[in-house]
Amino acid sequence: MIQKFIYIILLFIVLGEVYTCHLIYKFTKKRSVVFAYLLLLVTIIASLFFYFNGADKSKGQTAESMHVMALLLLFLLPKILISIPLFFEDMFRFTRWTSNKFIYKKIITNSRSSLLTKIVLVAAGLLTISIIYGVFVGKYNFKVREETIVFKDLPNSFDGLKVLQISDLHVGSWDNKAAIEKGIEMINAQEYDILLFTGDFVNTLATEADPWIEVLQKIKTPKYGKFAVLGNHDYGEYVKWDTEADKEANFTAIKNNIEKSGFKLLLNENVVLKSNNDSIYLLGVENWGLNFKKAGDLQKTSENVPADAFKIVMTHDPSHWDAEIVNHQQKYQLTLSGHTHGMQFGFDIPRVLEWSPAEYIYPEWGGLYNKGHQYIYVNRGFGFHAYSGRVGIWPEITVLELKKSK
Structure with missing residues (x-):
């Protein structure tokens, strides 16, 4: 059960990166910006790999390792939040496109909802702010x-x-x-x-x-x-x-x-x-x-x-x-x-x-x-x-x- 849950999370992490690249290109219209983001992504993944691979296993969780985990969550969670609603919207759009093309023989505009995109981006932004607040204030908000x-x-x-x-x-x-x-x-x-x-x-x-x-x-x-x-x-x-x-x-x-x-x-x-x-x-x-x-x-x-x-x-x-x-x-x-x-x-x-x-x-x-x-x-x-x-x-x-x- 836990293993299946992990696979689902990994799927939405990958989808989150795909949607992030798509949104970056949609708003900038520049492939160079997307390439720069991908370069940053690879750098972060490599840095995390070397950090955790070289960490002293005899110390367990430390304040330093937990700050790294906070950065990892800051990088991943907003994208997972982005990916879930957009993924289900894409499933709906694909189903509607299939029925229109093969059943009703009609061509109907099937573009992504701009309202949903804005809502998702606002929610991801709020989550990002919440994670940052949690690190600097929330953990001692007794x-x-x-x-x-x-x-x-x-x-x-x-x-x-x-x-x-x-x-x-x-x-x-x-x-x-x-x-x-x-x-x-x-x-x-x-x-x-x-x-x-x-x-x-x-x-x-x-x-x-x-x-x-x-x-x-x-x-x-x-x-x-x-x-x-x-x-x-x-x-x-x-x-x-x-x-x-x-x-x-x-x-x-x-x-x-x-x-x-x-x-x-x-x-x-x-x-x-x-x-x-x-x-x-x-x-x-x-x-x-x-x-x-x-x-x-x-x-x-x-x-x-x-x-x-x-x-x-x-x-x-x-x-x-x-x-x-x-x-x-x-x-x-x-x-x-x-x-x-x-x-x-x-x-x-x-x-x-x-x-x-x-x-x-x-x-x-x-x-x-x-x-x-x-x-x-x-x-x-x-x-x-x-x-x-x-x-x-x-x-x-x-x-x-x-x-x-x-």
């Missing part, structure tokens, strides 16, 4: 999102508990200290009783955190503390290691750096939160994903947790909720995840228009979902990865207030 969730079985003493969630820091992507400090100031400005970080501390390497540990230590510690779990990127599995010992040392250093940053790391374990005579349980599961590392062990994480206890589960990948948690014989009232980033692209106007390509991969890709009396909140991520920007899906700080139904 937004606070608030939700209230009502539970019948929430212990009385925890009525009104405020949970602040962040996810997917990807500190190796950060390139603006002032912007990150502003995001942390926004976190500290919130009222919250517990802070939960749901994984992907780094892109790959423990050393990515070195410039940021002191900055992260500035996040205020609330009444019940700050807790973290691991995400798929925290296991160092996206680079080639010289030895297994090197990989394990990197993994150990990542876990240590999470702790140094002020979080209590939960590794398939739970802690009990107490207030007066009431208690709730916080469960921290290691990464478990349908298509990613399955280090999470829900059974182990739930050891010594009473079946009727109120539980908050931290698990990085939301696919874990559908695959195991929501249908488990025990009831896990609230699950917190991240991972999807909302693909860092889409439309996200709360309760008005929420769409991202991520929804075609993850049924729960961003925001609050429920099945019966069990809920999952998927944070859209504080950081960014792969593409050094965000378009429409802004970095998120989540504040969840838990209320007991009357």
Whole structure:
């Protein structure tokens, strides 16, 4: 399925270049301009090939490689947007020409719609501007999102508990200290009783955190503390290691750096939160994903947790909720995840228009979902990865207030 999707994308990339050359010639009437564009295209492709071929595979994703990816998207996405409507218009024009010529025996003007061309060019221009905005502004355009969730079985003493969630820091992507400090100031400005970080501390390497540990230590510690779990990127599995010992040392250093940053790391374990005579349980599961590392062990994480206890589960990948948690014989009232980033692209106007390509991969890709009396909140991520920007899906700080139904 994924391979077919890739082939379709490649087809529209090629078509996009064909249509681009056609439009350049249409508006300039000069073959030399088309030739100059093709020369630029070949130069860019060759440069990208040599860059990625010569990149240090032991470093994984870096700020530099993500800027290159942003340039690649800037070069390709507007052309894909151009190619899709023009391709379908050409299919329609060809069908109409065929029927006119062979069925109706008529010769009818079958030229391209100038209105469609203008609309497509305007849309491509807006997409280009959006990608540029996403790189320079959008990736640090932090937004606070608030939700209230009502539970019948929430212990009385925890009525009104405020949970602040962040996810997917990807500190190796950060390139603006002032912007990150502003995001942390926004976190500290919130009222919250517990802070939960749901994984992907780094892109790959423990050393990515070195410039940021002191900055992260500035996040205020609330009444019940700050807790973290691991995400798929925290296991160092996206680079080639010289030895297994090197990989394990990197993994150990990542876990240590999470702790140094002020979080209590939960590794398939739970802690009990107490207030007066009431208690709730916080469960921290290691990464478990349908298509990613399955280090999470829900059974182990739930050891010594009473079946009727109120539980908050931290698990990085939301696919874990559908695959195991929501249908488990025990009831896990609230699950917190991240991972999807909302693909860092889409439309996200709360309760008005929420769409991202991520929804075609993850049924729960961003925001609050429920099945019966069990809920999952998927944070859209504080950081960014792969593409050094965000378009429409802004970095998120989540504040969840838990209320007991009357």
